[in-house]
Amino acid sequence: MTTQTLNIKTYKLGPDAPDELSAEDTQRVAEFLHTHLDEYGDALEDIQACLVYAKERGGSVTYAEEDGEILGAVITNRTGMSRFIPENILVYIAVHGKTRGRGLGKQLMEMVLDNMEGSVALHVEAHNPAKKLYERLGFTNKYLEMRLQR
Template identity: 55%
Template sequence: MKFKTLNKNSGKDKLHSNDVIADFLHEHLEEFGDPKEDILKALNYVFDRGGFILLGLENKEIVGAVVINDTGMSGYIPEHILVYIAVHHNQRGKGAGKKLMEGALKLCTGDVALHVEDNNPAKFLYEKVGFTNPYLEMRWKRKQ
């Protein structure tokens, strides 16, 4: 697997457009994913505000993708948030997710936060590469 990094300095990739990446993430995140419109917002954030997309490629085809958005903060809030990581179902169990995660963490210049559902199998990967759960996240949602 080869890596390709996209960010606001590198510009967008003609072969791997945001639509192509969003389609890949939408398909391979399965029940833990978001609507394609929300995935596109996270991808556009990379090019508008900061962060990166790390693609795992085999023969120019996407076999894995990580999306990291920069928060613009540090110290009390981590500098980065891992928004998405997905591996093609044919690549699962072969170490591709770990390689992608380790590659993405090397590109980060500070701490990284993420949100994961307790029943998501990716939780094991996150713990394996060093993520811990020292906090309980709570959310308040404005009623529409």
């Protein structure tokens, strides 16, 4: 019987950060998120654009893998603002369906938050079960977000 080991990797991104996240792993993370965000997801091109933004302006990528398979991933971006808008936004987080309910999402969130400086915002649908995790981690609902889509 082989023992599987969960490996969590975090990469700080930005103009002053070392570019340690390979193009292959960047693509793997984007494809994982596109597949596992389910109904809360975006187009692959949008996830890839988020990664480009993080590499150019600042942010991070954290992902967990076991035996070469990604089981969870998080992307954050720096907003370039402070006080009136949080300095960071957690843009994407997803865990593989086979790991849900085992604490991997919480583990990833705690690792990401421990490695960030400044306030953090995230958007979550009211009916998303992950909302309870975010509240347990200290996130509060300060505003009702409204958008005008054009």
